[in-house]
Amino acid sequence: MPVSKPDSALLILGHGSTENPDSAQPSWEHADAIAATGQFRSVHCAFWKEEPSFRQVWPMIEEAEVYVVPNFISEGYFTRQVLPRELELEGHTTRHGNRTVHYCDPVGIHATMTDLLIKRAYEIIDEGVKIEETALIIVGHGTNLNKKSTEAITDQVEAIKKKGEPFAEVLDAYMEEAPFIADWRTLTDAPTVVVVPFFIADALHSYQDIPVLLGIEKEITEAASQREVFRQNPYHFGDRTLYYSSAIGTDPSLAQVIIDQVAYFDEHYLS
């Protein structure tokens, strides 16, 4: 559903990277797509590790009302601590002089992400693949330092199961905690496995690290934009077939999810 904010600015927040040139790319692409719709007077991006930084962006924005949407997968350290601190936000709405800033929920927790994950899985498998013989694995980062880091993934797995999709199994797996994605061959015995990374960009983790853990690359490759060889699904491991998707955050539909988070803010948090 479109929103009409002809006097407001939209600010999309991303992590960015000083190492990988593709980390910020989805945020810019979604920003350009949203700007082209004219739903906001201006659309901006800012990043933790790239420019403009969270600290540099305020002078660029001239509108009195700003909607801030974190292009992050989950609620946690960044969305609750780093972003509000760096942008000097308190609670849902902050007033800075003549400017009113609305801090929306991150894209990754919006309800429509579940359908997007399912759509992405169906998109990458070939015609004729039997869904009932196919396991869907949603892979995230995971860390033993934070119990909450897996919640976004397990919530999506439960939501996909509840939708009654005919996959043989729907599983969660992680880079750095059990169940490990490197063990995908033993996590399921389904003949076909589809792995969808629940990440914002095809950057360090989803493009470079996870393919090594899956066994489709022998060593960490160059970044996607610096590589001349393109990956091609499917991958065969004996009698098993593996499909590996690009990160969910690269899906053009994420632009609509960003707008949906603005609409959600107006419905639930606007005072």
Next chain:
Amino acid sequence: MNLAEELEALLPANESRFFGELHLSRDGNGVFMACHRADLEMSETLTPVESLAGLREIAKFDANKEYRPLKTAPTLKGGWKTSTDSAAEFLKRLDCIYPGVFATWIAYHRGTHHPTPLRDTLDRQTGMYRFAGSITDQMANQIMRDTCSAGCLRKIAWPISNEAPVSRLKPGMKSIPVICTEACTFAVSEARKLVKEAYDKANPPAEN
């Protein structure tokens, strides 16, 4: 004046200015043009790049195809130009090359955006950067010299601490200032690295 009007005022018809490694100009018809300052003499042969995405790609990699996470590093590649008759559009295009740098200067010059002392930036860090605030003044000067001055075109407008004021930067006659009002992620990372190195040196691993 809004930002686009400020840009128009700084760049009237038939005038030009430097902006970092860019040369900005405006012809008699009011059309804005930007190119690398090293390409001034060959503007007829430059490749026109008119999309924001195209300009971001130019800023993303240097001439050796190395990633440029710091957009004000002195490594902007040449061979291109961009032109438009809209000041607002021209500003968006400049922001692809130097994100937020023009707006930062205008806000600083107006007195609506104040530099943040380095120690304030470092002291509010958490997570893996939480110890960055314990740098010495000597380390801070080392960062300013070896990381900032050596690798970035921005002129530092922030003091090390509130007790160490810095003089205000002034507009140039022929250039739009490229200024830094707060230490960036590279300076913060360097502070963390220096603190860690000093700690490791003072606390060597015990020998068996």
